Amino acid sequence: MSMPDTKPANPSFSSGPCAKRPGWDIAALRTDALGRSHRSSLGKARLKEAIELTRDILGVPDSHLIGIVPASDTGAYEMAMWTLLGARPVTALAWESFGQGWVTDAVKQLKLDAEIVTADYGSLPDLSRIDMKTDILFTWNGTTSGVRVPNGDWIRDDREGLTLCDATSAAFAQDLPFEKLDVVTYSWQKVLGGEAQHGILILGPRAVERLETHQPSWPLPKIFRLTKGGKLISGIFQGETINTPSMLCNEDYIDALKWGQSLGGLEGLKARANENAGTLSAWVDRTAWVDHLAADPASRSNTSVCLKIVDPKVTAMSEDDQRAFQKKLEKRLAAEDAAYDIGAYRDAPPGLRIWCGATVETKDISLLTEWLDWAFGEEVASL
Numbered sequence: 001m002s003m004p005d006t007k008p009a010n011p012s013f014s015s016g017p018c019a020k021r022p023g024w025d026i027a028a029l030r031t032d033a034l035g036r037s038h039r040s041s042l043g044k045a046r047l048k049e050a051i052e053l054t055r056d057i058l059g060v061p062d063s064h065l066i067g068i069v070p071a072s073d074t075g076a077y078e079m080a081m082w083t084l085l086g087a088r089p090v091t092a093l094a095w096e097s098f099g100q101g102w103v104t105d106a107v108k109q110l111k112l113d114a115e116i117v118t119a120d121y122g123s124l125p126d127l128s129r130i131d132m133k134t135d136i137l138f139t140w141n142g143t144t145s146g147v148r149v150p151n152g153d154w155i156r157d158d159r160e161g162l163t164l165c166d167a168t169s170a171a172f173a174q175d176l177p178f179e180k181l182d183v184v185t186y187s188w189q190k191v192l193g194g195e196a197q198h199g200i201l202i203l204g205p206r207a208v209e210r211l212e213t214h215q216p217s218w219p220l221p222k223i224f225r226l227t228k229g230g231k232l233i234s235g236i237f238q239g240e241t242i243n244t245p246s247m248l249c250n251e252d253y254i255d256a257l258k259w260g261q262s263l264g265g266l267e268g269l270k271a272r273a274n275e276n277a278g279t280l281s282a283w284v285d286r287t288a289w290v291d292h293l294a295a296d297p298a299s300r301s302n303t304s305v306c307l308k309i310v311d312p313k314v315t316a317m318s319e320d321d322q323r324a325f326q327k328k329l330e331k332r333l334a335a336e337d338a339a340y341d342i343g344a345y346r347d348a349p350p351g352l353r354i355w356c357g358a359t360v361e362t363k364d365i366s367l368l369t370e371w372l373d374w375a376f377g378e379e380v381a382s383l
Contacts, residue, residue: 007338008364015169015304017196021259024193029251038245042157044369045312047239050250053257054306056263058171060202065237068245070223073168074266076185076199079103079224080164081137084183084207085112087214088161091130095119096145096190097347098166102137105204110218121145121304121349122293123233127154135161141170143190144345146306147294147351153175161209170198172260173273173303173357182207188249191250191269191303192256193359195249206231260358269358270302276356277302283369289314289376293351294296301356306344308351315379322350329375338371 010114012019019359024147025309033046051066060066069076090112106114119125121138124147130136148170149363156369170176182203188194210228223242226233236242260269284290289311294300314325326343344351
């Protein structure tokens with residue numbers, strides 16, 4: 001086919017950091033907190049506003065605390081693991097690379113008694129076999145596999161253990177049943193397109209109780225410490241961060257949150273992601289050379305959509321050659337400024353990963369599909 005005439009207005013389809021919101025301009029950010037102490041009344045007020053907007057849009061119940069913590073989602077999740085685990089056995093679920101990372105932390109670093117429940121890329125493990133007497137580690141949406149848990153029905157209300165949910169690619173795009181989630185973490189850089197290096201840690205009452213009654217057997221770095229004298233440091237959840245945050249990044253997050261509010265909050269943000277993912281899926285359904293990595297439509301992500309190339313000329317190649325073909329496809333699209341950063345994650349099977357979160361425009365997804373068909377045709381013709 002001939003090269004398409006029109007390019008996406010924003011060719012950024014990375015799964016993190018993700019595209020900025022439509023119309024974003026750094027001039028729209030407040031700057032009065034810059035150069036001020038984050039512990040000043042102004043600094044704490046701006047951090048607290050980010051927390052309050054988060055609660056409002058996500059529908060976080062009053063029973064749960066929200067804190068801004070260092071080191072993105074990774075820092076938030078590891079903070080939860082290092083401070084909460086060790087009181088009882090652990091079940092760690094892994095169906096993609098980040099879930100596998102939490103397995104490594106639990107088994108090799110913390111040396112916990114853990115049952116590992118896994119599934120191949122594109123599938124979910126059998127959630128019915130999970131022992132609710134254990135602490136459960138899992139990702140809600142597998143960023144590198146495009147597979148999400150469809151709901152929280154598998155988590156029992158009478159569970160004895162804690163549920164620690166990495167929701168970094170799900171928050172603001174999918175429903176999170178907070179009554180079933182004792183810990184939720186995510187990063188600003190995903191669905192809302194915020195800047196990286198800051199994480200959100202949400203703790204339910206059962207997690208707080210564990211913090212105040214359980215002393216880990218391992219040393220805790222300063223940036224992981226959530227208690228003092230056996231009591232929760234409540235200021236962390238009121239805008240008094242553990243270490244110095246970027247006030248500019250916080251302003252950027254507030255800007256994104258207010259944009260989300262203007263869309264109608266969570267429902268509006270979900271609708272945009274669903275429309276994007278639906279547009280991409282409709283193209284997949286009518287296109288012979290590509291398919292979803294996630295086999296079951298019920299567990300397909302509406303944010304980090306992962307695709308596999310199924311054309312026989314490509315599937316006949318070795319995995320290394322398939323990956324090389326993928327990279328040529330990526331480079332061709334990037335050279336035309338039609339799409340950036342759409343290759344599969346390095347640990348995932350060869351293929352494509354296209355971000356469909358709320359900051360992406362559906363028109364750009366539609367235009368992208370035309371460029372994908374063109375680039376694929378060009379690369380196949382060169383074999």
